[in-house]
Amino acid sequence: MPPAASAPRLDRLRHWFAARHGLALEACDPTLAAGDASFRRYYRAGLPGGETRILMDAPPAQEDSRPFVAIAEAWEAAGLPVPHLYGVDLEAGFLELQDLGDTPLSAYFDDEASALAWHKRAIELLHRLQAAAPTEGLPAYDAALLGRELDLFPDWCLSWLGLPTPPSWPALRQVLIDAALAQLRVAVHRDFDAMNLMVQGKTLTLIDFQDAVAGPPSYDLISLLRGRYQRFDAATFAAFVDDFRERAQAEGRLPADLEAATWRHQVDAMAAQRALKVLGIFCRLTHRDHKAGYLARLPHFLDHLRDSLAGLPAHGDFRAWLEGDFAPALSAALAREGVA
Structure with missing residues (x-):
C-alpha cells in the first residue's frame, strides 16, 4: 500500500484506538512496526500505563480478517501461543493485538x-x-x-x-x-x-x-x-x-x-x-x-x-x-x- 493511500486509514485507526481506551486523540501516535507481503500493516501504540499494543490495519477491500480472528481464538483456546486479541472491528479492518516485541x-x-x-x-x-x-x-x-x-x-x-x-x-x-x-x-x-x-x-x-x-x-x-x-x-x-x-x-x-x-x-x-x-x-x-x-x-x-x-x-x-x-x-x- 503506498504511503499516500495509507494515511487516511492511519488517521481512522488512531481514532478507533483512542475511542476504545478513552484517550485523547493527540495521545495516540501509532508507529509503524511492520508490513508484510500483503496489504496488512502493523503499528505499535502505547497505553497510559506504559503497556503497548499492536494495531493491525487490514483494509477489508483487500484483506479478509475473519480467518485470522477465528484461528487466533481457536488456537488460543487450545492452549497454543498466539497473540491475544483485545479488540476487533472487521468492518473497518482494524484489530488490536498483544505486542510480542520485534524479535523473530x-x-x-x-x-x-x-x-x-x-x-x-x-x-x-x-x-x-x-x-x-x-x-x-x-x-x-x-x-x-x-x-x-x-x-x-x-x-x-x-x-x-x-x-x-x-x-x-x-x-x-x-x-x-x-x-x-x-x-x-x-x-x-x-x-x-x-x-x-x-x-x-x-x-x-x-x-x-x-x-x-x-x-x-x-x-x-x-x-x-x-x-x-x-x-x-x-x-x-x-x-x-x-x-x-x-x-x-x-x-x-x-x-x-x-x-x-x-x-x-x-x-x-x-x-x-x-x-x-x-x-x-x-x-x-x-x-x-x-x-x-x-x-x-x-x-x-x-x-x-x-x-x-x-x-x-x-x-x-x-x-x-x-x-x-x-x-x-x-x-x-x-x-x-x-x-x-
Missing part, C-alpha cells in the same frame, strides 16, 4: 549451534500445534489448492523468464500433488517460517496464521527447514526429518507403519512443491505487486528445489531442464535486474 526467530541464526538449537525449539512448537490445533473450519489443502500453488511457477516465474513449460512438468506436478494428498490431515500454519515465530525469552509465539489449512504434516516442517534463512546439509536435514517422523508416529499423527523412506519421499515432494510455489510467488510479488527484495531470494529457493528434487530421482528430466535451461535463464534475468 530468524534473529537467532547467527551461528550454527544457535540455529540448530532454535530449530529444535520451533519443531517442538510444531508438534504442539499439530497435536492441539483443531482442523474443523479450516479449508482443505486439496488437489485444487495444491495445483493452483504449483501453477504460480509457470504463470509468473517462467513467463517472466520467457521460458516454455518443460514437457516433464505435468508428471512432476501430479506426483507432488499425490504425495501431499497421501498424508494424514493436521492443522497447517502454511507459513511456519522463522519470521512468523516471535521470540520472548525462550518462548516462541505463532503469528501470521490467517492462511492455515487442514493438510499434510510435512508442510510446516519443510517451511521451517527449507525456508528463507537456512540451507541445512543433507545429514542434518535427514536427522530433523527422521526425528519428526518418530515422534509424530508415537503421537498418532503419522501412521505407525509409515516407513522412513516413504516419509522422506513425502517430505522431499512437499519441499519441492513449496519451493516451486515460492519461486512463483516471489516473481508475482515483484512484477504484479511492485514489492522490492524478493528477486534476490530466488537463488536460495532454487537451491532448496535442487535439494528437494535430489530425493525424487524419477524426475531426472525435470532436473536436467532445471540446470540446462532454468538456472541460466534465471541468472541472466537477475543480472539484467541488477540483482547480485
Whole structure:
C-alpha cells in the first residue's frame, strides 16, 4: 500500500484506538512496526500505563480478517501461543493485538549451534500445534489448492523468464500433488517460517496464521527447514526429518507403519512443491505487486528445489531442464535486474 493511500486509514485507526481506551486523540501516535507481503500493516501504540499494543490495519477491500480472528481464538483456546486479541472491528479492518516485541526467530541464526538449537525449539512448537490445533473450519489443502500453488511457477516465474513449460512438468506436478494428498490431515500454519515465530525469552509465539489449512504434516516442517534463512546439509536435514517422523508416529499423527523412506519421499515432494510455489510467488510479488527484495531470494529457493528434487530421482528430466535451461535463464534475468 503506498504511503499516500495509507494515511487516511492511519488517521481512522488512531481514532478507533483512542475511542476504545478513552484517550485523547493527540495521545495516540501509532508507529509503524511492520508490513508484510500483503496489504496488512502493523503499528505499535502505547497505553497510559506504559503497556503497548499492536494495531493491525487490514483494509477489508483487500484483506479478509475473519480467518485470522477465528484461528487466533481457536488456537488460543487450545492452549497454543498466539497473540491475544483485545479488540476487533472487521468492518473497518482494524484489530488490536498483544505486542510480542520485534524479535523473530530468524534473529537467532547467527551461528550454527544457535540455529540448530532454535530449530529444535520451533519443531517442538510444531508438534504442539499439530497435536492441539483443531482442523474443523479450516479449508482443505486439496488437489485444487495444491495445483493452483504449483501453477504460480509457470504463470509468473517462467513467463517472466520467457521460458516454455518443460514437457516433464505435468508428471512432476501430479506426483507432488499425490504425495501431499497421501498424508494424514493436521492443522497447517502454511507459513511456519522463522519470521512468523516471535521470540520472548525462550518462548516462541505463532503469528501470521490467517492462511492455515487442514493438510499434510510435512508442510510446516519443510517451511521451517527449507525456508528463507537456512540451507541445512543433507545429514542434518535427514536427522530433523527422521526425528519428526518418530515422534509424530508415537503421537498418532503419522501412521505407525509409515516407513522412513516413504516419509522422506513425502517430505522431499512437499519441499519441492513449496519451493516451486515460492519461486512463483516471489516473481508475482515483484512484477504484479511492485514489492522490492524478493528477486534476490530466488537463488536460495532454487537451491532448496535442487535439494528437494535430489530425493525424487524419477524426475531426472525435470532436473536436467532445471540446470540446462532454468538456472541460466534465471541468472541472466537477475543480472539484467541488477540483482547480485
